[in-house]
Amino acid sequence: MIDANVLVIDDDDDILLSAKLFLKQHFKQVIICKSPKEINVLLSRNEIDIILLDMNYQKGASDGREGLYWLEHILSIDKDYVVILMTAYGNVELAVQAIKKGATDFILKPWENDKLFATLSSASRLRQSTKKVKKLEKIHSSMQKDMARAFEHIVGNSEPVKRLQGTLVKVAPTDANVLILGENGTGKQVFAYELHKHSLRKNNIFMHVDLGSLNENLFESELFGYAKGAFTDAKEDKPGRFELAEGGTIFLDEIGNLTLPLQAKLLSVIQNRTVNRLGESKERKINVRLITATNMPLNEMVGKGTFRQDLLFRINTVELVLPPLSHRGDDILLLAEHFLQSFNVKYHKNLQKFDTKAEQMLLSYQWPGNVRELQHVIERAVIMSDGLHISTDDLQLSPQKFGGTPVMQTDMALEDMEKLMVQKAIDKHKGNISRAASELGLTRAALYRRIEKFDL
Structure with missing residues (x-):
């Protein structure tokens, strides 16, 4: 049984009955209709995948004009509808005209059942493929918008950041390969996206690949793709990340x-600007902008023989070295304020600022986890704070080893904080679920789910 809904439109009752009796054995749903004037209502009420449309409706007509008219009408509603035209009058010129106007195929009546089934099966695969592509396009568009909102711009006025921004402005419009170096949490992905956003490729995809999460078995299939049958589970051709990033940035x-x-495999792709999918010998050209990043000392690794010098030459036409957060001075407070406003929105809070002691604590802490750690600390502080300002108690940073090896209290997970936040709201409003839900920015149903989840 093929998971597709078929609409058959013909003014001949015998044709409709014959089509329904045969097609309902093979397709999920078959809807029949005598007049094309009902098309709008049928398409609005049903999820239709394939439309089998007769070309003549007026008595004695054989020129196919009506069919061409209704074909154009259907495609004006949605250009992705799969329409197969049918007629009792074989006319090559008419068939060519129909295909040019957007018909998927053309069949003659009376049909052979095997041929009709083959035609509709092929049409169904085309429809599913089109739907999959549109879904991927929507996902991609959504991901790009989410990413743009998440990064927006680089926050900071310190000298190191200003120098980086100056370099970024010069490099971004080019296709030069860029290597970004920096400790964990310094914002390498933010800078990579900023390069993409200011490049000539900004309207195309930004493809982020975490190489650290790929083992040797997955590396080639994920980055370069594979052909059907390349290995046991390869049931269809699949493009790799380089192909998916075509025209954009990887x-x-x-x-x-x-x-x-x-x-060595990556170097070959970068040098030749081609990829070979696993299981096939065909070379596929790629057009991508390459940005790489690491927290490891690549020059030292070249000296030890653990990183190829020729690969390093290829990836670092331009090198950006991101400073640790502790070297960025008042950028710490700018970033803290940025995160405060962001988490105010996320958690429906209205915290105004950090008090003076909290600011001093933020500036004196060493931030071994860099910007990522600061972001986590501010998120937790927003969740935990009951007042209008963030205090040192809200930050939960241990003062014992400031200036040395810093220590951060990490014994409370975000889920525990959420539980505490829910409990506080319920206690504050003396069990009034509506008011507690309103303060938390939740619906009553959502709050009840959390009460059940946390067994409150």
């Missing part, structure tokens, strides 16, 4: 984690 994070054999 960001290879944690490149320092690659083994020497994988480095």
Whole structure:
């Protein structure tokens, strides 16, 4: 049984009955209709995948004009509808005209059942493929919008950041390969996306690949793709990340984690600007902008023989070295304010600012986890704070080793904080669920689900 809904439109009752009796054995749903004037209502009420449309409706007509008219009408509603025209009058010129206007296929009546089934099966595969592509396009568009909202711009006025921004403005419009170096949490992905956003490729995809999460078995199939039958589970052709990033930017994070054999394979792709899918010999040209990043000392690794010098030459036409957060001065407060406003929106809070002691604590802490740690600390503080300002108690930073090896209290997970936040709201409003839900920015149903989840 094929998972597709078929609409058959013909003014001949015998044709409709014959089509329904045969097609309902093979397709999920078959809807029949005598007049094309009902098309609008039928398409609005049903999820239709394939439309089998007769070309003549007036008595004695054989020129197919009506069919061409209704074909154009259907495609004006949705250009992705799969329409197969049918007629009792074989006319090659008419068939060519129908295909040019957007018909998927053309069949003659009376049909052979096997041929009709083959035609509709092929049409169903086309429809499913089109729907999958449209879904991927929507996902991609949504991801790009989410990413743009998440990064927006680089926050900071410190000298190191200003120098980086100056370099970024010069490099972004080019196709130069960029290597971003920096400790964990310094914002390498943010800078990579900023390069993409200011490049000539900004309207195309930004593909982030975490190489550190790919083992040797997955590396080639994920990055270069594979052909059907290349290995046991390869049931269909699949493009790799390089192909999916065509026309855009591919960001290879944690490149320092690659083994020497994988480095050699990556080098070949970068040099030749082509990929070979696993299981096929065909070379496919790629057009992508390459940005890489790592927290590892690649130059030292070249000296030790654990990173290829020729690969390093290829990936670092321009090198950006991101400073640790502790070297960025008042950027700490700018970033803290940025995160405060962001989490105010997320958690439906209205915290105004950090008090003076909290600011001093933020500036004196060493931030071993860099910007990522600061973001986590501010998120937790927003969740935990009961007042209008963030205090040192809200930050939960241990003062014992400031200036040395810093210690952060991490014994409370975000889920525990959420539980505490829900409990506080319920206690504050003396069990009034409506008011507690309103303060938390939740519906009553959503709050009840959390009460059940946390067994409150």
